[in-house]
Amino acid sequence: MSEDQKNERSIWHVYQGKLGAPLTLAVLVFVGCLLGILSRPENHLASLWLANATMAGFMLRVPASVSPLGWLLSTLAFLAADLLTGSGLFKAGILTVANLMGVAATYTVYKRLSKGAIGIRQPMSVLQLAIACACGAAASGLVGAVANPLLFDGGVLIGFIFWSVTEFANYIGILPVILSMPEPAARARRIVINSAAPIRWRGMLPVFGLFVSCMGAIVIGGPGAIAFPVPALLWCAVTYSVFVTALLTLMASAWMLISFSHSLPYDESLLISLRLGVFLIVPGPIMLSSVMQSNNKLLVTLKQMAARDGLTGVSNRLDFLDRAQEQLNAASSSVGVMMIDLDHFKEINDTHGHSAGDAVLIAVAGRIQRCLRSSDLLGRLGGEEFAILIPDRSAEELIAVAERIRHTVADSTVGLPNHRSIPVTMSIGLVVVENGNGLSIERLLIEADSALYRAKSAGRNRVVLSGAPEPVN
Numbered sequence: 001m002s003e004d005q006k007n008e009r010s011i012w013h014v015y016q017g018k019l020g021a022p023l024t025l026a027v028l029v030f031v032g033c034l035l036g037i038l039s040r041p042e043n044h045l046a047s048l049w050l051a052n053a054t055m056a057g058f059m060l061r062v063p064a065s066v067s068p069l070g071w072l073l074s075t076l077a078f079l080a081a082d083l084l085t086g087s088g089l090f091k092a093g094i095l096t097v098a099n100l101m102g103v104a105a106t107y108t109v110y111k112r113l114s115k116g117a118i119g120i121r122q123p124m125s126v127l128q129l130a131i132a133c134a135c136g137a138a139a140s141g142l143v144g145a146v147a148n149p150l151l152f153d154g155g156v157l158i159g160f161i162f163w164s165v166t167e168f169a170n171y172i173g174i175l176p177v178i179l180s181m182p183e184p185a186a187r188a189r190r191i192v193i194n195s196a197a198p199i200r201w202r203g204m205l206p207v208f209g210l211f212v213s214c215m216g217a218i219v220i221g222g223p224g225a226i227a228f229p230v231p232a233l234l235w236c237a238v239t240y241s242v243f244v245t246a247l248l249t250l251m252a253s254a255w256m257l258i259s260f261s262h263s264l265p266y267d268e269s270l271l272i273s274l275r276l277g278v279f280l281i282v283p284g285p286i287m288l289s290s291v292m293q294s295n296n297k298l299l300v301t302l303k304q305m306a307a308r309d310g311l312t313g314v315s316n317r318l319d320f321l322d323r324a325q326e327q328l329n330a331a332s333s334s335v336g337v338m339m340i341d342l343d344h345f346k347e348i349n350d351t352h353g354h355s356a357g358d359a360v361l362i363a364v365a366g367r368i369q370r371c372l373r374s375s376d377l378l379g380r381l382g383g384e385e386f387a388i389l390i391p392d393r394s395a396e397e398l399i400a401v402a403e404r405i406r407h408t409v410a411d412s413t414v415g416l417p418n419h420r421s422i423p424v425t426m427s428i429g430l431v432v433v434e435n436g437n438g439l440s441i442e443r444l445l446i447e448a449d450s451a452l453y454r455a456k457s458a459g460r461n462r463v464v465l466s467g468a469p470e471p472v473n
């Protein structure tokens with residue numbers, strides 16, 4: 001483990017500790033409140049209130065923070081931020097109750113719906129999150145209905161609607177970012193991209209498209225402009241990870257909200273419509289990104305399964321032929337191809353049963369694999385027949401490897417499921433070419449197979465080099 005990784009792990013563990021987690025939670029709440037209060041207009045709710053969603057998200061990601069101490073310190077953080085910025089105790093108290101009720105509802109509902117599977121790993125998570133955000137927003141809205149007449153001389157219904165919508169916008173924008181945030185030690189490529197493809201300059205185009213469409217929305221304006229970034233956000237969703245998509249969606253939404261709030265005349269119902277409209281766009285790209293992510297994972301698993309031999313776990317015939325041909329085409333020095341066939345394998349099946357035969361195949365594949373380097377290729381072509389491609393070795397070295405494989409299998413018995421042990425031997429046909437370029441793997445396998453045939457005819461349990469008149473041992 002590198003020094004950087006050690007540092008990342010230790011930081012992660014500090015804020016996951018029993019005391020560290022509640023303290024971190026309270027600090028995040030305090031900082032989130034200050035940012036919200038400083039950016040909020042006089043006598044109105046802030047456009048972007050980070051504290052509540054950050055608190056709910058942190059509690060979901062770091063269970064150690066959910067303790068009586070965590071709740072107590074966070075309550076003090078909410079109160080302190082309001083009192084320090086000039087609110088009276090009554091106002092600070094009501095605002096804190098509204099915040100805490102929203103956080104508690106969001107946290108509880110999401111935890112229940114997701115059954116503890118925190119994080120946006122499947123498309124359903126986005127729906128569960130939207131429901132949890134709506135519940136949290138409604139809980140805050142209830143306090144808002146009471147608080148609006150008391151604090152802002154407003155109506156009860158408008159208080160409920162305005163607080164609910166504002167809170168919903170904050171939760172649905174911020175929570176996906178926190179819940180999909182990768183662990184500190186995650187690899188950079190996995191954090192950014194939504195596929196196995198490497199990051200290239202073309203990977204930046206969706207961000208550029210998003211920037212252009214956000215600018216276009218401001219320049220052209222009008223009621224349709226909030227939908228301008230949608231195509232670019234969907235493009236981001238099919239390109240980037242859920243985390244990056246959630247982050248870009250939040251940034252685009254916040255940008256749209258702030259720009260439009262300033263250009264519109266102050267009107268509560270217009271503001272409600274704008275906040276709701278902008279943030280109802282959020283779930284779409286995130287859901288698409290999570291669909292892409294789970295499809296890509298499934299595809300990788302399917303590809304891996306399709307390439308493996310179900311019994312021994314080594315490459316199957318098709319995968320071996322594909323990869324061997326690639327290696328041959330790329331080879332610039334000598335390459336060896338071996339055909340391996342177990343001796344009298346039918347007898348093993350007939351005497352000890354088919355499952356014993358299977359156990360022998362698994363054991364033999366494991367023993368062969370241990371004689372090879374990671375750059376060598378081993379495949380099971382079918383039945384009790386294996387093939388190997390070994391690049392960058394001289395003919396002498398290749399004969400030595402073949403002999404080592406033969407001895408590794410022949411020198412110790414193989415244990416069977418019936419607790420008996422039996423000796424197993426194999427015959428190997430080897431072909432060596434100076435340069436693989438231009439040759440087909442099928443052609444080399446035919447040559448190796450005819451050498452194998454000679455090894456069988458000469459008495460089995462031996463290696464025969466193609467072109468050589470006699471077995472090499």
Ligand SMILES: Nc1nc2c(ncn2[C@@H]2O[C@H](COP(=O)(O)OP(=O)(O)OP(=O)(O)O)[C@@H](O)[C@H]2O)c(=O)[nH]1
Nearest residue numbers: 341342343344345346347349354355357358383384
């Ligand atoms: N247990 C098991 N047996 C298999 C599998 N695939 C093929 N076989 C058996 O492998 C045996 C191959 O026998 P043969 O081709 O006659 O070869 P052999 O008995 O090894 O004789 P030589 O190759 O001449 O030494 C057959 O009995 C097949 O049924 C498998 O996946 N599992």
